[in-house]
Amino acid sequence: MVKIATWNVNSIKARLPNLLEWLPAARPDIVLLQELKCQDEGFPGLEIKAAGYAYLTVGQKSYNGVAVLSTQPIVPRLTRLPGGEGDDHARYLEVETHGLVVSSIYLPNGNPVASDKFPYKLAWLDRLVAHARGLLLEERPLVLGGDYNVIPTALDCYDPQAWVGDALFRPESRARFRQLQALGLTDAFRALHPDRRAYSFWDYQGGAWQHDLGIRIDHLRLSPQAAGRLAASGIDRAPRGKERASDHTPVWCELRD
DNA sequence: ATGGTTGCCTCGCAA
Numbered sequence: 001m002v003k004i005a006t007w008n009v010n011s012i013k014a015r016l017p018n019l020l021e022w023l024p025a026a027r028p029d030i031v032l033l034q035e036l037k038c039q040d041e042g043f044p045g046l047e048i049k050a051a052g053y054a055y056l057t058v059g060q061k062s063y064n065g066v067a068v069l070s071t072q073p074i075v076p077r078l079t080r081l082p083g084g085e086g087d088d089h090a091r092y093l094e095v096e097t098h099g100l101v102v103s104s105i106y107l108p109n110g111n112p113v114a115s116d117k118f119p120y121k122l123a124w125l126d127r128l129v130a131h132a133r134g135l136l137l138e139e140r141p142l143v144l145g146g147d148y149n150v151i152p153t154a155l156d157c158y159d160p161q162a163w164v165g166d167a168l169f170r171p172e173s174r175a176r177f178r179q180l181q182a183l184g185l186t187d188a189f190r191a192l193h194p195d196r197r198a199y200s201f202w203d204y205q206g207g208a209w210q211h212d213l214g215i216r217i218d219h220l221r222l223s224p225q226a227a228g229r230l231a232a233s234g235i236d237r238a239p240r241g242k243e244r245a246s247d248h249t250p251v252w253c254e255l256r257d
Numbered sequence: 258a259t260g261g262t263t264g265c266c267t268c269g270c271a272a
Contacts, residue, residue, distance in 0.1 A: 203272090
């Protein structure tokens with residue numbers, strides 16, 4: 001069995017104690033991290049290695065930044081999502097490890113909708129759909145995981161009315177997200193829990209965590225070759241309740257050997 | 258109710 005988790009840590013430096021506490025408790029084989037908020041040289045590699053993980057990072061000063069941790073060696077494939085001329089954001093890392101093709105994705109937030117950030121998000125989603133189409137042709141077990149910054153349906157949101165008009169819930173964002181499903185990429189959480197209301201993000205503001213006012217925006221999408229091996233999936237709420245927590249919590253799945 | 262909170266490493270921006 002191989003356990004894969006994705007976690008937007010909202011600064012790897014601020015979250016290192018939480019991460020080092022969570023790794024031996026959750027025992028994931030592969031971890032996809034987002035929002036490192038540091039350059040590669042600032043990544044706490046010694047501590048991660050001491051915890052038993054190889055790692056690859058795509059860092060950026062102050063913003064964005066993604067990484068893959070693995071208990072087995074990691075072979076890099078891509079450090080940028082193809083198709084974005086001049087897009088220098090650190091939002092995509094594609095590797096091979098544990099016999100899987102795995103990507104750590106930090107999709108643009110897209111707010112405010114009236115700014116150029118929203119078309120950037122939609123273009124990024126279009127690029128992801130196009131790239132996924134090519135990846136699926138490899139007919140290999142594949143996991144596209146990360147912070148998609150998309151609320152797929154009303155079930156994934158404490159109050160859909162509160163999110164109408166937001167870039168995370170706009171029809172344009174959700175339509176593009178659904179194209180991944182249509183291509184044959186399975187949502188690892190929703191596939192096994194079709195009716196469950198569960199969230200992966202709670203805003204720092206307004207006591208959102210205390211009132212469970214969350215949204216599900218962190219997703220693991222599986223190719224047919226990976227989905228056929230899906231044994232379990234879930235969302236680990238415990239890290240969100242810790243001191244100095246990220247506003248996101250880990251989402252995970254297990255694939256049979 | 259344009260508030261509220263967190264992180265970065267500049268005195269605002271992104272989320």
